[in-house]
Amino acid sequence: MDMNTIEAxxxxxxxxxxxxxxxxxxxxxxxxxxGSTAFGPKPLRRLLDLGSAGWQPVTVTADGIELAATCTxxxxxxxxxxxxxxxxxxxxxxxxxxxCCDSFVASFKVWNMSTVGGNLCTSLPAGPMISLCAGLDxxxxxLGPGGSRRELPVAGFITGDGHNxxxxxELLRSVSLPASALSSRxxxxxxxxxxxGRSGVLxxxxxxxxxxxxxxxxxxxxxxxxxxxxxxxxAPELAGELGAAIPEDLYHDDIHGxxxxxxxxxxxxxxxxxxxxxxxxxxxxxxxxxxxPPQETQQTKRGA
Numbered sequence: 001m002d003m004n005t006i007e008a009x010x011x012x013x014x015x016x017x018x019x020x021x022x023x024x025x026x027x028x029x030x031x032x033x034x035g036s037t038a039f040g041p042k043p044l045r046r047l048l049d050l051g052s053a054g055w056q057p058v059t060v061t062a063d064g065i066e067l068a069a070t071c072t073x074x075x076x077x078x079x080x081x082x083x084x085x086x087x088x089x090x091x092x093x094x095x096x097x098x099x100c101c102d103s104f105v106a107s108f109k110v111w112n113m114s115t116v117g118g119n120l121c122t123s124l125p126a127g128p129m130i131s132l133c134a135g136l137d138x139x140x141x142x143l144g145p146g147g148s149r150r151e152l153p154v155a156g157f158i159t160g161d162g163h164n165x166x167x168x169x170e171l172l173r174s175v176s177l178p179a180s181a182l183s184s185r186x187x188x189x190x191x192x193x194x195x196x197g198r199s200g201v202l203x204x205x206x207x208x209x210x211x212x213x214x215x216x217x218x219x220x221x222x223x224x225x226x227x228x229x230x231x232x233x234x235a236p237e238l239a240g241e242l243g244a245a246i247p248e249d250l251y252h253d254d255i256h257g258x259x260x261x262x263x264x265x266x267x268x269x270x271x272x273x274x275x276x277x278x279x280x281x282x283x284x285x286x287x288x289x290x291x292x293p294p295q296e297t298q299q300t301k302r303g304a
Contacts, residue, residue, distance in 0.1 A: 003032065005043035013053045015145045018169035021045035026070050027113040030122045055174070060088055064179040067133075069117025069172045074108070076116060076129075077101040092281075093136050093182035096204060100188075103128035105196045117172045120157065123164040125252045126199040126219045130158055134224040135204030135216040137181040144170045155216065155224040161252065184208040187276045189269035189288065190219075193257055200257035201265040205273035207232065213277065215270055217242075220262035221250050238274050239267055 009025070010017060018024075025031060025047040055068035057075045060083065067076065080094040103126075104110065119129035120140070133140075138154040144167065154175060157165050166172065184206040191201040202219035213232045217225040227241050246266070251259035269288060276285045 003044065003047075005045060006047060008046045009049050010046055011049045011052050013050060013055075013171070015143050015169050015171050017048060018145065018171075019046075020168070022048050022169075024121070024171055025049045025051070026115040026118045027072065028118075029110055029114040030118060062179065064182055065177045067116050067175045067177070069115060069120075069174055071116045072112055073101050073104060073106075073114050073116070073119075073129075074111040077111065089182075091179070091182035093177070093184060093186050093206070096132055096135060096186050096188055099190070100128040100132035103131070103190055103199050103202065105198070116175060120154065120175070121164060121166065121172055123158050123160070123162050125161055125222055126202070126256070127158075128199065128202070130154065130224060131199075131202045131204060131216070131218040133175045133177065134158075134218060134226065135186075135206065136177045137206075137214070138175045138177050140175050141173045142166065142170050143173050149173075155226050158223045161222045180208060181206060185277060185281060187273040189272055191265050191269065191288065193261075198256045201262055201269060203266065203269045203273055205270075205277055207277045213274075215242075215273065217246065217266055217270070220252060220257070220266045221246060222252050223250075225250070232274060232278055235271055235274065238270055242267055242270055 021042060021044060023031060023044050023046075031047070050070055053070055055070050057068050057071035058079055059066040076097060080097055083089050083094065101111070104114070106114065116129045116133070119127045120133065123130070133154040139151050140154050140157045142150050142152070142165075144150070152165060159165055187205040189201075189203045190199055192198060193200055199219040204216045204218075206214045211231045213229040215227045215238070225246055227245055229241075233241070246263070248259065248263070251262045253259045272286065272288060279285065
């Protein structure tokens, strides 16, 4: 879409350069899809281009993984294979990367432009980078005017459908995924109402070395919801905690799923995740919906 209100494109990573009427530009897949009036009543006047930021897309250390906000989906998708080839880490949490990337159901053109930070800052319920980063207990680093810097959990960074914790002028710099979450056992479930459709429900479960269980609910709800347990709960306890944690008005309502369906599928997939993590690693499990086995991933992506 043409953005005919734009008067200037400024190459900068400094929040001090931001002024009213500006928007940060990373991959631009959302900005150029929705136009210059999609993000507020006033049209945009300038784009602050992060394209020359030079941030390292992915940094891997013993403490975990740091994803620059400008890391593209394609760069993230290549990470598990790259790390396996280099023999750097064998974190089970890496198994979540490709299913979450595939949940974009987007073409290679989008994959090579769309960024992790852009997906988080757009803050749609179905944002798969939100699902990934929240499910792995990611921490967002935010830069602000005057040299300010703050950190907050990704699960708290998203505050609602299209809303987040960024103040005017603030910039998402990176997301850090801790080794403690990456080294946990993981389980993934996703449902959509249509083949290659937008996620209507996306849940991630993790079970750490100490037996602590975390369930992260996204896509079904307007913002991420996390439940934490000291050990794997029994089915009635999990269902009860889910019901208490997610009020009816927190379930998302759009063409991709009614709230009642999202609620029912959230409970169904949560129980599948709980049951899967009670089994020894590698055991055959029943999987609902359109979660694609690894051998179908490339075919699915080419057909999108």
